[in-house]
Amino acid sequence: MTSTTAPMKMKKTPPGPLEYLRRWPLQLWLVLVGLFLYIPLITLMIFSFNDSKRNIVWQGFTLKYYDKALHNDSLITAFGNSLTIAACSTVISVIIGAMAAIVLWRFRFVGKTAFNAGLAIPIVVPEICMGVGMLVFFAKVLPWPHDLPWPLDLGNIIIAHVSFSFPFVAVVVRARLGSFNRELEEAAKDLGASEFRALMDVVIPHIQPSLIAGGLLAFTLSLDDFVITFFTAGPDTVTFPVKVYSMVRFSVTPEVNAASTILIVVTVLLTFLALKFQGSSALTAGHGADDK
């Protein structure tokens, strides 16, 4: 008796605030949003297995383009360059960005507002403008020699990448510092810590999730940057996005798809690992990293 009436009753209760996904229109909406976001990527991945040179219609399954991509020396070089640039610019960006954030949070000084606004400029300025700016800068102000040994020949690209990614780190770290209890720092000093020890022992652990999140952001920004790199790179240095672009100009072969799929998998894995190490606190902050 009770077993038959109970489900009937259940159906009639309106969904709670967090249970709206039980309604089919909302479920449909969720599915549509998901499709909209991921169909391009999924298509790209599927067609990397396409056994066709032109890659317009599905011809059959093959892994040969992965083999081809992995044996394409210039593609591998470009991939290595991209990872090297991303790694270097991430480390530098995190250090500079965190320092800028701490300065903005900790001190009052003349021109602080201007400094704060200036920090946001690389975030809002169109990439193409920065690209042109970098081109002029490295042509006239700081000509970068082309014949340096690897990885020094990537120096100008690393500098360019740092210049547009460290403000993102600064913004993320600054936000995290907003929730810092100044009494913690005072307590450390009260217990005998110098200014520097207090920073290392108390402030840095507090902002650690934001350092990771900012680093992730910087890494992805650097890895997929095309415009600025395109304008900055010399004729002999090629990064992965630039290489893919040049390959696409001839024809969209499954090889490009395969290379892109590898890149996607690598990025997703890296993000996943970083978030796993960081726990949930970085999950929210790090989310923006994947959206760009």
Add this chain to the structure above:
Amino acid sequence: MSGNPIISFENITKRFGKTTAVDNVSLTINEGEFFSLLGPSGCGKTTLLRMLAGFEMPTEGRILIDGKDVSTVPPNQRPVNMVFQSYAVFPHMTVLDNVAYGLKMDGVGASERRERAEEALKLVQLAGYGVRKPDQLSGGQRQRVALARALVKKPRVLLLDEPLSALDAKLRDQMRSELTSLQQKVGITFIMVTHDQDEALAMATRCAVMNRGLLQQVATPSDLYEFPNSRFVADFIGSVNMFEGTLDVDAKDHAIINTQEMGPVYLDHGVTGPEKGTVWAAVRPEKIELHKRTDKAPKVDDAPEGYNVAAGVVKHMVYLGSETNYEIEIAGGRLIKVVRPNLTRWDQEDFELGEQVWISFHACSPAVLLS
């Protein structure tokens, strides 16, 4: 109780921009005292404490600890430690690491550090909690960690910034007595900042009352309550009925203050106040007696007939179990606060709302205030 002077504030003034937070305060605190800085928020008590800890530098004046001028010594080199209002327990360290942090900064070896930290945890009844993280502790336990962390360094003076304000009422009562007994056990001078007068009266051996950056009075809790030196102190500590009047008679063995509301108030001692000047008679509610209305006004033992007595009507009554608070309206509409302990279970003289009564107080009860 009090030994040698351990801390001296000498003409300390602290200004933040145009506001003066602490105004020419001179104060000496002795070894072994449980000293309380008491005052409403914004009175400068916390600033004074922070200057002692080294987080603020005095604009003027000197701070001496053990006779040495520490005014410009940074916080990490002062022989004082602080328990912060938010406790400021390091969230990413275990309880033991928190407590041992100060010792680590002092360069104490790892094994001794551990030993002393565990000892300190035992002192605050947190033995065995060393491996926990602060987020696994209750608010009260976190405060104990903060206490242990400060005490483990064996400071000359322990500073407590509103130590009980974040605890719930029951825990607060418990921590009050625990802090007092802890202080007696370790023998370290405690200086506590609080805005809660009950807290200060209950715990401190001596209090300083501050208002608007100025030191109002420094005295033992009972002296603050019974012998306030100003209207501010009388009003801030406990509740009080204040009568403004002129000092009509100021003899050696008695004085009479002519008040508008209570008529002439007779005092059994001289005042040495300004002749015919304005003074205030402050009478605590529990020192006022309530009588059933009779035709003849009751006579107060130590005052001539007709003094310190007024007719009134019971306007409000609040029964609080151990006592009952009354508000009696006297001529002129002034409400007088009266507190009567409920001494018997069947109070024969139970007063009712609207009842006509007499109020009276002894000639020794009012505190005479000149400012």
